[in-house]
Amino acid sequence: MKRTMLSVTAALALSATAAAAQEEVHVYNWSDYIDESLLKKFEDETGIKLVYDVFDSNELLETKMLAGGSGYDVVVPTGTFLQRQIAAGSFQKLDKSKLPNLKNMWDVIQKRTDTYDPNGDYSINYMWGTTGIGINVDKVKEALGDDAPVNSLALVFDPKNMEKLASCGVMFLDAPTEMVPAALTYLGLNPDAHDKDSLDKAEKALEAVRPYIQKFNSSEYINALANGDICVAFGWSGDVLQARDRAAEADNGVKVEYNIPKEGALMWFDQMAVPVDAPNPDGAMKFLNFIMDAHNAAAASNYVYYANGNKASQQYLNDDVIGDPAIYPDQETLDHLYTVTPFDAKDQRNLTRMWTKVKSGT
Amino acid sequence: MLRRLTLILIPYLWLLALFLVPFLIVVKISLSDVALARPPYMPQLDLAAGLSGLKDFFSQLDLENFWFLTSDDLYWKAYLSSLKIAAFSTLITLLVGFPISYAMASARSEWRPTLMMLVILPFWTSFLIRVYSWMGILSQNGLLNSFLLWTGLIHEPLTILNTPTAVYIGIVYTYLPFMILPIYATLEKLDISLLEAAEDLGCSRLTAFWLVTVPLSKPGIIAGCFLVFIPALGEFVIPSLLGGSRTLMIGKVLWEEFFNNRDWPVASAVAVVLLLILIIPIILFQRNEQKNREAGQ
Amino acid sequence: MPQTVFAPWENPDEKPLIQFRNVTKRFGDFTAIDNLDLDIYTREFFALLGPSGCGKTTLMRMLAGFETPSSGSILIGGQDMAEIPPNRRPVNMMFQSYALFPHLSVWDNIAFGLKREGKDRGTIETRVADMMRLTRLEKFARRKPHQLSGGQRQRVALARSLAKAPKLLLLDEPLGALDKKLREETQFELMDIQEKTGTTFVIVTHDQEEAMTVASRVAVMDEGKLVQVATPDRIYETPNSVYVADFIGDVNIIEGRASQSGDRVLVSWAEGTTPLVAATEKHLSKDQACYLAIRPEKITISETEPDTANRLQGEILDIGYLGNISTYHVKLPTGHVIKAQSTNTRRIARRSFTWEDKVWLSWTDTAAILLER
Structure with a gap:
């Protein structure tokens, strides 16, 4: 869902044999979100030149979509953003006759993404994941003892725990649409509530732990967690797992672990969609079909450590992906995962304002 | 005659195309209403509808978004906080930059180009990368803390990153050359015999500095302060990367209006007000420059 | 009561205001001032004269305190200045x-x-007003320096100092930036002000006329040393070296070998010529190398052979007409070119000499100065 911040738009020119009149497909995806050998494979199979750009925030993508004329054929917004952009008229309906690989998709995920895009008329699922708790195992145990509630929202929403964790560093996502549902879940309320009353309660819960939070940021926690600069991050599953791998590579003694909170966690979906003004919608269909191929989807997941919405690909997944409950949760955990819907303009303003107040005290 | 007219026209066309037209577009958006559409605001100018369409378009514009800015204390607090941060960091930059300029101007002349190069050198690297490096230096396990722990000056790592201190460090570091260069330019021109004359007439080194060097470098100091203050006021990258969430700056508020709330009209209104705030120092700056040019003749 | 001539340097009881004692100043390898001794007295108008790089400015800057001697000491009013900023x-x-x-x-300057x-405000105002009157700047009190002419700026600088x-005013090439006419006027103004204020002036200049005009004594410098320190007339009339004679005014230098008899010296200077005669108080050994310095205005030019000890015949090479006087360049058979001056008392049409005329040059035996170096 979300990777490094540095590469704002690093263009990858892939084909060495690009002729002037060659067919092109322009893809705009999250940074570090694909196995790059797949790009080469697509070009070899279709003869289409693939121009692959990356972005690092939904807001950035959304601004391009709302402004129009982005020049991209395939983009990858997250579900809630997708829904709003569909309403704004940013995307075109998919030509399902050109997508035979739709048969590979996983109905469990499809049912959930119907919230944002009924019937999958506009998008296909690329990856999905959860928002949960990343910890530096040793430091958290040092602060809270061996029975630290590492798989509970109480770890980050109970001021008693946070007070002890503050000295080793806690970061939260700088995304109210992720953090407010978590706060509501901790309070036992509907995580998808948009009303002022619920938001006020969530605000109180967040403000109670605010003094112990070092920073709200949606990308820095990967490195901070891996380096041992912080001991707790409330963030996205794949990012925390990436931090785990970086720490292991650096062999710096930092042991990172990702836990889905037992009270329930937000499940999110990154969907591939085609802008209404895409220059090459046919090419876009070819790319979507290519991604939905069981082998290709598996290769992508094996590389980025995120689950995909492709049932047929599961037989090709590595054991450390399909077998990791942090990536593919068991049924019981899955039942606890919830989805949220987008905020309308007025509620969004309340949410942003509340978030600013939580963060800055103003 | 025609040639002269073209020569005069070019800068005005430049100003028109790159400042006035974009500004008018921003003003227009600031008078519109937010909508779930592409682009996300109403009304859109439809030239095909002719004069009545134009009338209709203008009738839909209003100042609602500017009134909205007054309804929430967030905005004036953010403006005020930005002004405070910009003013304070300008002061620090001056305090750091002046001695550097002074040292450069008093260095042997064969050293000066090298020193000048060293001041300009950071510009050869991306600004973003330099700010990122500061994150590495200031973080809990960063270079600075490791060094201080190693020297034994501190026993617990200092929390600098994500505090206002880090924002000040970032702004001062980034804009220091803009302070050094104009001050250096005035100090370099300063006639040493003026200082000798002041000493000869009874000044100590220090009073000669206050009575001669400082007043004579005033144009450079003023230019430097404006060159730091104006961009620092709207600064967004440094507070978001180095500052904690408590560092409230108008640049960040603007970003949130635009990207999080998708409220382009309110974001534009914030930008228009920011520009109005900036126009005052910019005009003062222009006056100062003009005065210097006249005095120089 | 007899009017005494101002000459404190001749009075052994007089205490000098400024004393340089064995002062040496080096900049790296370069020796700007070389083991120099000098006394300057109260109320003197003392000129340091020499070409650029001779050390005169360094000497002055040491007095002001902007440079410190590498060795030796400088005293002002008997007090060692070493530690005084x-x-x-x-x-x-x-x-x-x-x-x-x-x-x-x-005004503020x-x-x-x-x-x-x-000082209190009243005192300052009175003093500034006095200074502005002295330098005739009353009208310009509110002006900034860039609104003044060169001469006005010069007067502000003088008033300020x-x-x-x-006790002592140092003037570093004070008139260098002014044009010739203004410079000459200002020279007299400076002397006037010096007299009125009774201040000791030390002036640095490379302009020998300026030094001669204003100074009570002139020090001629060369390569960090004092070559001669004396009153302007003595510097001119009795230079102690070819360097000084040549630096001050116009001069003919004739090199030769001496043979002395009493207070007369015969100088053999070229093959097949009669030796020249000069009066001197010096004692020269036989065949010692020496120089005769003769100022052009001391040479008489005539058509007929004069009856003097020193006479030479030659041909007019060039005539410089300066209005009041004319300078003749006369080429001798030996190849020497001698400059001679005569006052133009007659109208130009009646002048007796023209180019290529054969003429006689002559001077008395006291007109020429015998120099050993």
């Missing part, structure tokens, strides 16, 4: 560039030094 010396300086503070008005002394009534 510029701002605490009883000395003020007028800079060559004037060094007026561009951000201050004329003049008042600058007085304010540093912490005099305002504190220093």
Whole structure:
């Protein structure tokens, strides 16, 4: 869902044999979100030149979509953003006759993404994941003892725990649409509530732990967690797992672990969609079909450590992906995962304002 | 005659195309209403509808978004906080930059180009990368803390990153050359015999500095302060990367209006007000420059 | 009561105001001042004269305190200046560039030094007004330096340096930036002011006429040494070396070998010529190398052979007409070119000599100065 911040738009020119009149497909995806050998494979199979750009925030993508004329054929917004952009008229309906690989998709995920895009008329699922708790195992145990509630929202929403964790560093996502549902879940309320009353309660819960939070940021926690600069991050599953791998590579003694909170966690979906003004919608269909191929989807997941919405690909997944409950949760955990819907303009303003107040005290 | 007219026209066309037209577009958006559409605001100018369409378009514009800015204390607090941060960091930059300029101007002349190069050198690297490096230096396990722990000056790592201190460090570091260069330019021109004359007439080194060097470098100091203050006021990258969430700056508020709330009209209104705030120092700056040019003749 | 001539340097009881004792100043390898001794007396108008690089400016800057001697000591009023910074010396300086503070008005420039002394407002105002009257600047009090002409700036600089009534005023090429006419006027003004204020002036200049005009004594410098220190007339009439004779005014130098008899010396100077005769108080050994210095105005030019000890015949090579006088360049059979001057008492049409005329040059045996170096 979300990777490094540095590469704002690093263009990858892939084909060495690009002729002037060659067919092109322009893809705009999250940074570090694909196995790059797949790009080469697509070009070899279709003869289409693939121009692959990356972005690092939904807001950035959304601004391009709302402004129009982005020049991209395939983009990858997250579900809630997708829904709003569909309403704004940013995307075109998919030509399902050109997508035979739709048969590979996983109905469990499809049912959930119907919230944002009924019937999958506009998008296909690329990856999905959860928002949960990343910890530096040793430091958290040092602060809270061996029975630290590492798989509970109480770890980050109970001021008693946070007070002890503050000295080793806690970061939260700088995304109210992720953090407010978590706060509501901790309070036992509907995580998808948009009303002022619920938001006020969530605000109180967040403000109670605010003094112990070092920073709200949606990308820095990967490195901070891996380096041992912080001991707790409330963030996205794949990012925390990436931090785990970086720490292991650096062999710096930092042991990172990702836990889905037992009270329930937000499940999110990154969907591939085609802008209404895409220059090459046919090419876009070819790319979507290519991604939905069981082998290709598996290769992508094996590389980025995120689950995909492709049932047929599961037989090709590595054991450390399909077998990791942090990536593919068991049924019981899955039942606890919830989805949220987008905020309308007025509620969004309340949410942003509340978030600013939580963060800055103003 | 025609040639002269073209020569005069070019800068005005430049100003028109790159400042006035974009500004008018921003003003227009600031008078519109937010909508779930592409682009996300109403009304859109439809030239095909002719004069009545134009009338209709203008009738839909209003100042609602500017009134909205007054309804929430967030905005004036953010403006005020930005002004405070910009003013304070300008002061620090001056305090750091002046001695550097002074040292450069008093260095042997064969050293000066090298020193000048060293001041300009950071510009050869991306600004973003330099700010990122500061994150590495200031973080809990960063270079600075490791060094201080190693020297034994501190026993617990200092929390600098994500505090206002880090924002000040970032702004001062980034804009220091803009302070050094104009001050250096005035100090370099300063006639040493003026200082000798002041000493000869009874000044100590220090009073000669206050009575001669400082007043004579005033144009450079003023230019430097404006060159730091104006961009620092709207600064967004440094507070978001180095500052904690408590560092409230108008640049960040603007970003949130635009990207999080998708409220382009309110974001534009914030930008228009920011520009109005900036126009005052910019005009003062222009006056100062003009005065210097006249005095120089 | 007889009027005494101002010559404190001849009075052994007089205490000098300034004393340089074995002063040497080096900049790296370069020796700017070489083991120099010099006394300057109260109320003197003392000129340091020499070509650029001779060390005269360094000498002055050491007096002001901007440079410190590498060895030796400088005393002002009997006090060693070694540890005294510029701002605490009883000395003020007028800079060559004037060094007026561009951000201050004329009034504030003049008042600058007085304010540093912490004088009360009334005293400062009176003193500044006095100085502005002295330098005729009353009308310009509110002007900034860049609104003044060169001559006005020069007067501001002078007023500013005099305002504190220093014991000693140093003037570094004070008139260098002015045109010739203004310079000459200002020279007399300077002398007038020096006399009125009774201040000791030390002036640095490379202009020998200026030094001769204003100074009570002139020190001619070369390569960090004093070559001669004397009153202007003595410097001119009895230079102690070819260097001084040549530096001050116009001179003919004839090189030769001496043979002395009493107070007369015969100088053999070229094959097949009669030796020249000069009176001297010096004692030269036989065949010692020596020089005769003869000022052009001391040479008489005539058509017929004169009846003097020193006479030479030659041909007019060139005539320089200067209005009041004319300079003749006369080529001798030996190849020497001698300059001679004569006053134009007659109208130009009646002048007796023209180009290529054969003429006689002559001078008395006391006209030429015999120099050993």
